[in-house]
Amino acid sequence: MPTKADQIIEQVRASRVWRSVFRSGTGNSTLHRALAIQQNIFLHLFATKVRKRMVRFSATWYLGTLTLGTFLILVITGVLLMLYYHPSVPQAYADMKDLQFVVSSGLFLRNLHRWSAQLMVFLVFAHMFKVFYRGAYRTPREFNWVIGIVLLLITLLLSYTGYLLPWDQLAYWAITVGSNLSSAVPLIGSKIHFLLLGGNQVNANALLRFYVLHCVILPLAAILFIAIHFWRIRKDGGLYVQQSDPKAQAAAENEPAAKEAK
Amino acid sequence: MSDHALNTRQAPPAEFDRRAFFTKIGLGSLGIAAAGTIVFSYEYLSPNVLYEPSPIVNIGKPQDFALNSVTMDVNAAIYLVRADEGYFALSMVCTHLGCLTAWNQDLGIIKCPCHGSEFTRTGQKIEGPAPKPLPWLKTWVSDEGDLMVDRSTDIPPLQYLRI
16 A cells, blocks of 8 residues: 555656656566666676675675765765865965865865775775685686776875865975975985975975865865776675585675676 | 898898988988977976975064973974074975874974974984984074975084074
8 A cells, every 4th residue: 555655755756857767667577676676877897686685784894885974975075175275385274174174064175075084994994804814705706806906096196185275384394204205216216305395395385285185186086986897796706605504605705706697 | 140141132231221321321210209298398398487385484583482482383394493403494394205294292302293203303213214314404684584494495403503
């Protein structure tokens, strides 16, 4: 017996506007559900069907999804923080203090950004340990492991470039030390150091370059590689689930891959 | 040698292949454009004018420094040492990863707070991760009689400035 709410939802789903946006139709059949995933620009990265055991908490501990969650929090809070932060030497530190003590909810947003950043680095490592010790990096998922390494580097670079932006003593010396590490690259080390800082010392150019890297270049790179990472999960036969029985493991590994080959 | 067998069946190599020619021209121009983009990007990313403080600093009259004293100038990031042999200027920037070192008067050594490198008054490394001694900087007396230091020019150690 459909309730009143169900009827309203069905009416909305059958309306012309809704049908123009979501073209999979009003039905609830398996086909309709599959089409709803396949025809959505965001969801089509994922498999149209997943096995129940793949989405169990014990399969992945949801570490990858949680990492994406922290990334989304960081994008939202980061964009909001950008509205008050000027990446200039006289203002950067004062803006950071304003966010803490003057701007409404500024302290909350800044702390949320900071703690989510710490959590994201932790979750990326936890996710990678899980993948490594479960053996989920093996054929046919080797390339997605490589994409994961790229995402780890982007995460660490985001963390590092964000560290300079408060423009306090801790930030200044951490970036002085960190950027000097790049000077150790053979032959072109000092050139890399010069390009990274836009000068010979951590100064106005370095602050601006790190700001652009932190707010534009690295997030765009991260979004691109996250999209490839998710798409590859589908292409490589779905989420990896470890079976305690080796025979079941072999069967589970062949089965989704064979499905995908069609 | 299956390639050889394949080649014998193809047209004689002397014949002009227009498609291959245009492919080469196209790829060649793309390669030149890509190389040019790299060069222009590199040049764009390297600033030609830097609004950084001048490497040459005036640190005052020679007689203001007591004999056998080490004076720290934190803003200029240099030590001015007046030893028995004469004056010399030493960079305060640690050769390990660029932290500012500090003179420890009680121990008579220079210590880095970041990773524990230690140096003597003449810049020689005592211990720690620093790979090189602290560089000696070019020092001279200006026409007005002031001590000048060029922080961008290293000189070999133990070249004291005698006045």
